[in-house]
Amino acid sequence: MKSRQVMTVAVLATVLAWSTLMTVLGYLAAVAALLPSLGLLIQQIVSACNGVASRRGSAAGSEELSR
Structure with a gap:
């Protein structure tokens, strides 16, 4: 795990x-x-952590504009 991911998980656990x-x-x-x-x-x-949602969101947005 990257140090940024470890920090994110630590913050989430604290909250x-x-x-x-x-x-x-x-x-x-x-x-x-x-x-x-x-x-x-x-x-x-x-x-x-997944890095997938932002890529999907931008692809869906451009698909909507092309319609």
Whole structure:
């Protein structure tokens, strides 16, 4: 794994651990407010690790313009 990927995974693990801790301690409202951001964080990290989503998105965009 590249050092950048290791750092990304470490950040993700920290954010998820913090969210779990807040839930355990009873801060459900705070966690509910953070869920959309956490979902986007996970999606972007998976996309960055795979490197596929950005290539597909640009190809789909150019295909739409040609129609």
